[in-house]
Amino acid sequence: DVKVTQSSTYLVKRTGEKVFLECVQDMDHENMFWYRQDPGLGLRLIYFSYDVKMKEKGDIPEGYSVSREKKERFSLILESASTNQTSMYLCASSEGSSYNSPLHFGNGTRLTVT
Amino acid sequence: QKEVEQNSGPLSVPEGAIASLNCTYSDRGSQSFFWYRQYSGKSPELIMFIYSNGDKEDGRFTAQLNKASQYVSLLIRDSQPSDSATYLCAGGYNNNDMRFGAGTRLTVKP
Numbered sequence: 001d002v003k004v005t006q007s008s009t010y011l012v013k014r015t016g017e018k019v020f021l022e023c024v025q026d027m028d029h030e031n032m033f034w035y036r037q038d039p040g041l042g043l044r045l046i047y048f049s050y051d052v053k054m055k056e057k058g059d060i061p062e063g064y065s066v067s068r069e070k071k072e073r074f075s076l077i078l079e080s081a082s083t084n085q086t087s088m089y090l091c092a093s094s095e096g097s098s099y100n101s102p103l104h105f106g107n108g109t110r111l112t113v114t
Numbered sequence: 115q116k117e118v119e120q121n122s123g124p125l126s127v128p129e130g131a132i133a134s135l136n137c138t139y140s141d142r143g144s145q146s147f148f149w150y151r152q153y154s155g156k157s158p159e160l161i162m163f164i165y166s167n168g169d170k171e172d173g174r175f176t177a178q179l180n181k182a183s184q185y186v187s188l189l190i191r192d193s194q195p196s197d198s199a200t201y202l203c204a205g206g207y208n209n210n211d212m213r214f215g216a217g218t219r220l221t222v223k224p
Contacts (some may be wrong), residue, residue, distance in 0.1 A: 031210050042202065042216035050210045057209065090157060100165065102148055103212060105157035
């Protein structure tokens, strides 16, 4: 079974802090994704990566950056956390083309910014 | 623009009935469509995916895709209380990204 591991389940940070959310997958998948999930808004794509050091912006990249130095690890960085970034963050991975490759999700990180 | 729209519901059906969940998409570049189920407090899990026009059946679940109308649906036959969850429709694109609708909350009443 594919395992996608997010480093934290719950995280509380202060406004203005730099925040790192880490995600590791163990199945050599090419693609990795970061979504945030808010009530009534579904999953919104922040960034995704289709290869090491490659990244593509999703729908809501503002205030976020990402890093993929190794194939198995994809980090989401909040440069200066704000209260409107309080949310559930979900990391996912998939192999090959999204044409027929479903996403495998981590358990999520619930981030609160105070 | 890559948009996937779902009727956000909530949808309530009695046990044993057919639940019908619908999704439309705006980008004809969408290659395939995925249905995920998400229980409260859990991560989404794949139910099934479809990329050809027509129907695809898997047990009690049937996905339907109509590319001309840009419409995707999921039918759940013989609905059970354990099917109560939020159902997410997602579109996969040829650049490997995947976009989700807002989800439809389904409640199956015993």
